[in-house]
Amino acid sequence: QVQLVASGGGLVQAGGSLRPSCAASGLPFSSLAMGWFRQAPGKEREFVASISWSGDTSIYADSVKGRFTISRDNAKNAVYLQMNSLKPEDTAVYYCAASKYGTVTDTQGTFRYWGQGTQVTVSS
Secondary structure (H helix, E strand, C coil): CCEEEEECCEEEECCCCECCEEEEECCCHHHCCEEEEEECCCCCCEEEEEECCCCCCEEECCCCCCCEEEEEECCCCEEEEEECCCCHHHCEEEEEEEECCCCCCCCHHHEEEECCCEEEEEEC
């Protein structure tokens, strides 16, 4: 049974930092690209960041580039999202997802498994 369990969200003031993590089980984690997506109230879910199976390659949405960093630890079956310089517009439920493939992608349809999400709230 595949499980992606996200944690580490919370409430933070603008300019602060958070580091959500996602623990994976039941899938060949070290051979799959991983991603983070987010969904704000009343909005569609959107891509945030993706990292290749090896961790050598990552891509970001323009809105978070330079502020967020995705990383992974294949020995722990975990993926992380370091979020710095947070803004109120970053407020959303953040979801981790496992791709069908090993290479980075920003297309939601290429992600096969999804976690339950963790709430991030940034106050102004």
